[in-house]
Amino acid sequence: MERSLAERLERKLGLRTAELPDGMPWLYLAAAIFTTPVFSRNVFVLPAHLQTQAFVGNAMPFMAVPAAVHAVYRFVMPGVLRRARSSGQRLLAHVIVSAVTAALMGVILWSFTALLGWRRPPLSGALATDIVMTWAFVFPAKLVLAWRDRARAIDVERIKAEYASARNELYAIQSRAHPHFLFNAINTVASLIPEDPQRAEETLLRFADVLRYILETSTSASTPLARDVAILREYLEIQRARFERLHYSIEVEAGLDGVRTPPLLLLPLVENAVLHGVAAKGSGTVSVRIRQQAESLALDVEDDGPGQGGSSRQGSGIALRDLRRRLELLYGGAATVATDGHASLTKSGHAVKLRLPLGLPLDGQLFT
Template sequence: MSTTGWVLLCAFSALLGLVLPRPRRRHPDRQGGPTDEATFLTLHIAAMAAPSLRAGLTHESARKAVRHLRTLLGTSAVAVADGGGLLAWDGAAGCHRDHAPEHARIVLASARPHVVTGEAPACDAPGCATRGGVVVPLTVDGRVVGTLAAYDAVVSVALVRTVTEVARWVSGQLELAEVDSSRRRTMEAEMRALRAQMSPHFVYNALTTIASFVRTDPERARELLVEFADFNRYALRRARDFTTLAEELHCVDRYLLLERARFGDRLRFTLRVAPEVLSVSVPFLCLQPLVENAVKHGVAAAGRRGEVRVVVSDAGAEAHISVQDDGLGMPPERARGLLDGSVPPPGEEGGIGLAGVDVRFRQIYGEDYGLIVESAPDAGTTVRLRVPKLHPANSYL
């Protein structure tokens, strides 16, 4: 193993807690020493390998990560395998490549590290100095999903310990990949639930309204049918987790046009949007349920003329959105119950509701980004939410 490799091993061991040096006070003008350089290099290499590992244990991710892992370990060769065989190999000792799957099977069967010594790794290739190896299991949720193997001229105690710690770090990245995958599956399930929960009464009422115009105003019926198709194309499409605020507002506009055809002059609506926030990423179908709630439990329940106002403003690092109606309103304690799910909306027929949107926003952006409901009897209801413009979750768009 090269001198640089030993320095990297020591640095990685220190970062993982095997050796934790006491911080030393340095003069501000003094340049960092070899330890600082090794620490930086170790972190840099780990950072380069991490994105590939966060994709899970596949041929592609292993191929991208194995070169960085060999640099990190400083050994002559590194192999990554799973139950299906060798995923990736990096190193000069290609003559040992065919032995790696056999070594991996031993570890996969025992779920324990395995040291390859003696005659096992020997070969007749000229100039091959590899005479040993360390094979360590990679685990996710206690399950062995693969192996990490490092091959070199000498197998020392330090190498065994360091390969074990690197495997722990790789396993941690694979755990995060599993969490990411679980999160995506959860959000996909939520999307399917959202589509399934689109109020059947809205669909029925919209089609009934359109049918009422077929004889009296065929052109109006045709226009409404196009609006209904446009709304459903967006709401029922195979969507990603996020969309732009412009697309979400377009869906809201189509929904309100259909409801206006149903309620006539009883429903007035206003959309006021700051143009600079139209490109902001938002969770798919996050506004339409709030507007539907305002129409159904605000205007329709009041039995008189009412107005729904949607205001989207630019607030620097965030976009602020409010959905307001001038309907019957409710006591503050009932508003709180709507959010925590303890109080179902009156006449709820399976719609998405405020609680679903509130939970999604808290899961995606954090507890500080839940809905705020302001209401009082005979004073209407206002629902407010904030969307951060720059957030890691928005990268799913």
């Protein structure tokens, strides 16, 4: 349906609100100074005391009338606009309220200059000037505010769209990290059932704990480090049921248990270490070290396997690529991922080193 003229003006000028820019007094003062020669063309040839009268007399309406208009728009106009039922009524309210305010202040100022005995224009001319100048300030100011609000609304929508896109991408990355573990764990339990039912049951319980944790944290931005480390131990115990000659160590510096980190951040790295470092030769050691380095949290995952390119299992690199992208989405450029061709455990092996900034908030639900 085509909008009426009043509706179009209301939308473009932002007439639904009574807001006026806070920085306008400086504009009023500048206008008073620069328009004095326009209203008093011979001001510079007048005697000094008359020049003062001309500048002060011209400045008073420019300062007093806008001050009154701002006060009315702040304390009176919101109630007037709430009672208006249509765009036409709101437009009329702006026109009438600003004009009446300007006229009342014009009468007061005209009477004041009369008491001082200053030269002054006819009352009708003074009031007309005050009203027109008020409209010349108010409606352009409303237009500027409307443009600002529309630009702000566009920015908000853009930010919302970018956040939704990043959130969906992050959710996809987190979801992609878990299927490999689930399949491997199920296969491990299945292989143990005929050989060692007791161990199969224990492994199945561990698998249930890990699966429950994955579901609980699937929408979380962060989790306490202690919980993540506990689940990492459960995962490695599941893998040890599969690879009996697997050894592992997890070292966490004291005082870091409560630090919040993205959930299951190290699981893909540990899974890769087992797959390419341990499974390749049937035995091996996986080491996880977590400590504070200055203002960063250092998380290192190492194995003593054949090293990068030495495994018969050629990975696609998706896990590491997804990890980098996940950290980029969560921390921007503040987190880093580095890989070494060999670990500190031996001259072979492989190491992945994460550095996360401490102190950045990662609380709440990331996905809803």
